[in-house]
Amino acid sequence: MIEVQLLAAQVIGEVLAGANLTEILRSLWQAHPRLSPQQRGAIQDISYGVLRHYGQLEAILRKLLNKPVQNKPLYYLLVAGLYQLCYSQAPAHAIVDHAVSSSREITRNPAISGMVNAVLRNFMRQRVQLLDQIKTDDDVARYSYPQWWIDKLRQQYPQNYEAILLAGNEHPAMILRINPRLASISQYQAMLAAHNIESAWLWGNALRLAKPVAVEKLPGFSEGWVTVQDAGAQLAAPLLDAGSGMRVLDACAAPGGKSTHLIELAEDIDLTVLDKHEDRLNRLKENFSRLRITGYHLACGDATQPAQWWDGQLYDRILADVPCSASGVVRRHPDIKWLRRSGDIHHFAQTQIAILNALWPLLQRGGKFLYVTCSIFKEENDTVVDRFLTMHNDASRLPCFHEAMHNGQLLPKINHDGFFYALFQKN
Structure with a gap:
């Protein structure tokens, strides 16, 4: 778990320095081939989640810190910990303990480990109050987008810019495209049901899965029966x-x-x-x-x-x-x-x-x-x-x-x- 938080913080830092998330993760898997599927999944979840909610997480961290954290890896470790406390189902005490242990890999200064512990536990105590406060702070904290992006959508879509911003922060659905030359929608839905995979028809050849699954678990995927592709x-x-x-x-x-x-x-x-x-x-x-x-x-x-x-x-x-x-x-x-x-x-x-x-x-x-x-x-x-x-x-x-x-x-x-x-x- 320590390695997961450290590597996720590394990914976040590289992306915010200008790198592409997909390419950084691909390079990370190559550099650490022994990472288990569970570890990869955790790193990916933290990385994607932090970037979805970065504006909010930064605003929370500003309220919790007495002074700015100059050490970038340590800063992104704190952001990762806050994301997990806000959005993951892992036990809060385990998240804090792992963050403290991870901080020791960044610096051996005991005061720093104490600061990490204090900041994250302080959030746990003030969570509701802090989340309410940042809603009124500014647009970036509220929506987790750059201000210019928010302003542009507000000007171009005055009636529904907020819905657009919020939709962009959601987890995407897993959408399939059924190959009509090999199966009808009803036939493939029956195949999915036989594998205990729930689905709903959207339009054309598009099916929406109730829960994402690994592509190798999709019946007929390797034979070309189905492709993962957004409905739009x-x-x-x-x-x-x-x-x-x-x-x-x-x-x-x-x-x-x-x-x-x-x-x-x-x-x-x-x-x-x-x-x-x-x-x-x-x-x-x-x-x-x-x-x-x-x-x-x-x-x-x-x-x-x-x-x-x-x-x-x-x-x-x-x-x-x-x-x-x-x-x-x-x-x-x-x-x-x-x-x-x-x-x-x-x-x-x-x-x-x-x-x-x-x-x-x-x-x-x-x-x-x-x-x-x-x-x-x-x-x-x-x-x-x-x-x-x-x-x-x-x-x-x-x-x-x-x-x-x-x-x-x-x-x-x-x-x-x-x-x-x-x-x-x-x-």
């Missing part, structure tokens, strides 16, 4: 409406969730999958292999530079799931809240319009182009779409009909993340 992301393939024999491009395709869905809905399309990162393409190939998908064309290249990879033949359908702030998927990637800066949004928008402009000439007349982001910021969505339409008089925007959308925007809720969809047709 599952709207892309149906909206693109790719039919038999069509030439289809999935730009920025890795890790391949939307590509594989396209094939499941129309198996005999002529599909090209493109991504600029070789390592991400390797992951895509693994997903295609598990689903027994062959016959696609793989291209490594920049979507803004078609001359590097395009064969000169026009496409009937293009899907561009473009790089973005990922502000709609922060419950799955809570480090994004603290890694993004307000100026990043402008740079993403510039990249997005560059991709649209570069790929548009590759589309056949009468063809359809689906623009996708996992962002909820309008600068990356409606603003980019409006700018694109003013630049291309041969483009018209088609409606994206779905009960959960409003003008193409899907806001994060319990059953899905936040996405934006805009469907264009070349006149």
Whole structure:
């Protein structure tokens, strides 16, 4: 347990210094191969949980400390301990004892261990009072997002910005996509029930599990019967409406969730999958292999530079799931809240319009182009779409009909993340 808290504090510190959470955890598993599944799970829970609630935890710690803690590893150890006391089911006395022991690994100063003990036990005594106090402190303490992020959502979504912020701090649901070529929704639900796994149908081929399970416990997972994919992301393939024999491009395709869905809905399309990162393409190939998908064309290249990879033949359908702030998927990637800066949004928008402009000439007349982001910021969505339409008089925007959308925007809720969809047709 001591090692778990220390390693979690290390992860938190590296992320808040600018590192990607997923990459840090991957490196940690490689550096500590003897960690048990339980230890890995605990480290991951603490790391994700602290980043979800970091604004709140920092505000609590400010009230508990007589003076700032300059030792960063020690500071993040205290934050980790507070998270466990607030949100975990572990016995409070065990959390405090382990934090005190862990502090001795950071410094041998007995006074420091005493301070850790005093701070965490003081929180235990004042928990209710402290949690009530920070609700009135400031927006960052209340919502656990940077102030610029809160201000932007308050301005863009004055009626429901608070619901959006709170949804982003929830644990994400585990959503499955059933392969319709191998099983119906009812058939697969029966298979899940036989394994004592509860599920509920959402829409299309999407099922929501009552409780997350390891993928190896999903019946037929290794045989390609099912894929783990957010319900919001599952709207892309149906909206693109790719039919038999069509030439289809999935730009920025890795890790391949939307590509594989396209094939499941129309198996005999002529599909090209493109991504600029070789390592991400390797992951895509693994997903295609598990689903027994062959016959696609793989291209490594920049979507803004078609001359590097395009064969000169026009496409009937293009899907561009473009790089973005990922502000709609922060419950799955809570480090994004603290890694993004307000100026990043402008740079993403510039990249997005560059991709649209570069790929548009590759589309056949009468063809359809689906623009996708996992962002909820309008600068990356409606603003980019409006700018694109003013630049291309041969483009018209088609409606994206779905009960959960409003003008193409899907806001994060319990059953899905936040996405934006805009469907264009070349006149």
